[in-house]
Amino acid sequence: xxxxxxxxxxxxxxxxxxxxxxxxxxxxxxxxxxxxxxxxxxxxxxxxxxxxxxxxxxxxxxxxxxxxxxxxxxxxxxxxxxxxxxxxxxxxxxxxxxxxxxxxxxxxxxxxxxxxxxxxxxxxxxxxxxxxxxxxxxxxxxxxxxxxxxxxxxxxxxxxxxxxxxxxxxxxxxxxxxxxxxxxxxxx
Ligand code: ADP
Ligand code: MG
Ligand code: MG
Numbered sequence: 001x002x003x004x005x006x007x008x009x010x011x012x013x014x015x016x017x018x019x020x021x022x023x024x025x026x027x028x029x030x031x032x033x034x035x036x037x038x039x040x041x042x043x044x045x046x047x048x049x050x051x052x053x054x055x056x057x058x059x060x061x062x063x064x065x066x067x068x069x070x071x072x073x074x075x076x077x078x079x080x081x082x083x084x085x086x087x088x089x090x091x092x093x094x095x096x097x098x099x100x101x102x103x104x105x106x107x108x109x110x111x112x113x114x115x116x117x118x119x120x121x122x123x124x125x126x127x128x129x130x131x132x133x134x135x136x137x138x139x140x141x142x143x144x145x146x147x148x149x150x151x152x153x154x155x156x157x158x159x160x161x162x163x164x165x166x167x168x169x170x171x172x173x174x175x176x177x178x179x180x181x182x183x184x185x186x187x188x
Pocket of ligand 1: 019023024026027030031067069070072112119120156170171
């Protein structure tokens, strides 16, 4: 969570820039606000278990981010935290499957699927490649984010633009790729 907050802070401006042509130019600010709250929580009142950290982080995102991304990422983390339960330690395999459950929950909440030009275009290939390695997951998520450029948006604000959403990279898919890069960094 600390690494995630750092990478989001570093890239916030770019995320907001990506959200200007096909959104409302707030994705970087939304993510930054959310992850500042998460980092503070982890520092001041760290939960005792990995599952507890994910659940509390999800709760912070939901309560501190106004935009669509808050409830979506918040649900991902809360669902993943629930899957880990109160185990004091978790294996890489348990983390992978918990994140898989979290990504499924995003699709359920958003009524979205890969190909809609959303964060799921990075999250789904990212989670699938976790079976190989954390590095492979980061690469797959980055590839998924880049692949949103030629897609027509079917969900979220960008979908209001119809054809005009084509040719722009989805901000949420980009932040998802950043989160996978933070995970890969920490896993080293
Ligand atoms: P808002 O659109 O409310 O301003 P953000 O700018 O923070 O929220 O987040 C926008 C991102 O949220 C989009 O780039 C997209 O990746 C993601 N998103 C929006 N709607 C959905 C959805 N229904 N399913 C999955 N992801 C979505
Ligand atoms: Mg926005
Ligand atoms: Mg907004």
